[in-house]
Amino acid sequence: MPFEAWVEACLYDPDGGFYATGGSAGRRGDFLTSPEVGPLFGAVVARWLDDRWEALGRPSGFTVVEAAAGVGTLARSVRSALPACLEAGRYVMVERCAVLRKAQPTGDGLSSLPGLEDLPVREGDGLVGVVMANELLDNLAFGLLEAVDGVWREVLVELATDSVDPQPFREVIGDAAHPPVGVDPLQGSRIPVQAGAGRWVDDARALLSAGSVLVIDYASTTAALAGRPPGEWVRTYRDHQRGGPAVSAPGAQDVTVEVAVDQLAAGADFNTQASFLRANGIDDLVAEGRRRWAERAGVGDLAALRARSRITEAEALLDPAGLGGFTVLEWRVGP
Numbered sequence: 001m002p003f004e005a006w007v008e009a010c011l012y013d014p015d016g017g018f019y020a021t022g023g024s025a026g027r028r029g030d031f032l033t034s035p036e037v038g039p040l041f042g043a044v045v046a047r048w049l050d051d052r053w054e055a056l057g058r059p060s061g062f063t064v065v066e067a068a069a070g071v072g073t074l075a076r077s078v079r080s081a082l083p084a085c086l087e088a089g090r091y092v093m094v095e096r097c098a099v100l101r102k103a104q105p106t107g108d109g110l111s112s113l114p115g116l117e118d119l120p121v122r123e124g125d126g127l128v129g130v131v132m133a134n135e136l137l138d139n140l141a142f143g144l145l146e147a148v149d150g151v152w153r154e155v156l157v158e159l160a161t162d163s164v165d166p167q168p169f170r171e172v173i174g175d176a177a178h179p180p181v182g183v184d185p186l187q188g189s190r191i192p193v194q195a196g197a198g199r200w201v202d203d204a205r206a207l208l209s210a211g212s213v214l215v216i217d218y219a220s221t222t223a224a225l226a227g228r229p230p231g232e233w234v235r236t237y238r239d240h241q242r243g244g245p246a247v248s249a250p251g252a253q254d255v256t257v258e259v260a261v262d263q264l265a266a267g268a269d270f271n272t273q274a275s276f277l278r279a280n281g282i283d284d285l286v287a288e289g290r291r292r293w294a295e296r297a298g299v300g301d302l303a304a305l306r307a308r309s310r311i312t313e314a315e316a317l318l319d320p321a322g323l324g325g326f327t328v329l330e331w332r333v334g335p
C-alpha cells in the first residue's frame with residue numbers, strides 16, 4: 001500500500017489506529033504539546049483571539065474553531081482566560097476521534113464536531129473568526145518519495161510474507177511519481193508528500209469570510225528535508241519516548257512528520273512560537289504570576305501555585321530548542 005495509506009491506518013483505523021484507540025497528548029498521554037504544558041499557552045492564545053476580534057471590529061458571533069482539539073485542553077484554558085471575543089461568540093472543538101471527543105468539556109459556548117466539513121457553513125456565507133490547530137498538520141497522513149537513479153519513486157509498505165523476521169512489514173520502492181514541488185532527486189534522498197495538510201489549510205481558509213487560519217507545528221521545507229536523513233523528520237512516539245521505525249508496531253505508536261511549508265498555500269505570515277507568544281503578551285502574564293507568587297507564597301494555596309507555575313511553563317513554551325522553536329503560520333482572510 002502507499003506509505004500515506006499506511007500512516008492513515010496506523011493513526012486512524014477505527015479498530016486499531018493509534019488515536020482511534022485512545023492515544024493522546026498530555027502528561028498521562030504519549031507526548032507533551034504546548035497546551036498540555038499548562039494553562040499559560042491558552043491564556044496567550046486567548047489574547048491573540050481578542051486581538052483578531054478587535055481588528056475585525058468586535059463582531060458578535062465571532063467563531064473560534066479549534067481543530068485537533070483532542071480532549072479539549074486548549075479549549076479549557078482559553079475559556080478560563082475569559083477572552084472578550086467569546087462573550088457573544090462560540091468555540092467549536094473539532095476532533096476526528098470519538099474516544100477523545102468524549103473526554104472534552106461541555107457547556108459555556110463550547111461545542112464539538114468530528115471534522116471541518118461538519119460545520120454548518122453555507123456557500124458564500126463564511127464564518128467570521130479563527131480556525132486554529134496546534135500540532136495537527138504533522139499528524140495528517142503523508143506519502144514518501146525516494147530518489148532512485150535520478151527519478152522520484154513512491155515508497156510503499158508491504159507485508160513480508162516470506163520473512164521469518166518478527167517485524168512483518170517493510171518498505172519497498174514503487175512507481176515513478178511527480179514530486180509535490182521541484183526538488184533535485186539526489187540518489188537515496190527522500191521527501192514527504194503532504195497533500196492532506198495542503199488540503200486541510202485550503203479547507204480551513206475556505207470556511208472564513210473574515211479572520212485567520214493559525215497553525216502551529218514543527219516545520220521545514222521540502223528541499224531542506226531532502227537534505228536530511230528521513231529518520232530525523234519522520235518521527236514516532238510512544239509513552240513519552242521516541243518509538244521504532246514507522247513500519248513497525250502499527251497503531252501502537254504515533255507517526256509524525258515535519259511540515260513542509262512550501263507544500264501549503266502561499267501567503268502565510270511566519271513566526272517562531274517564542275516570538276508569537278512574546279508578541280501576544282506572555283511576558284506580562286509571567287510577570288503577573290511572579291507578583292502573585294511573591295504575595296501569596298506564604299499562603300501556599302492553589303492560586304499561589306498556579307502563579308508560580310507560569311514561570312516554568314513559560315520556560316518550556318519559549319525554549320528555542322523545543323516548543324519555542326516551532327513555527328506559527330497565519331493566513332489572514334478578508335478585510
Ligand SMILES: C[S@@+](CC[C@H](N)C(=O)[O-])C[C@H]1O[C@@H](n2cnc3c(N)ncnc32)[C@H](O)[C@@H]1O
Pocket residue numbers: 019025026033034035036067068069070094095096097100114115116133134135136139140
Ligand atoms: C498531536 S495531537 C494534538 C492535540 C492537541 N492539539 C495538542 O496540541 O495537544 C493531533 C490530534 O489531531 C486529531 N486529528 C487528526 N486529523 C484530524 C482532522 N482532520 N480534524 C480534526 N482532528 C484531527 C487527532 O485525532 C489528534 O487528537
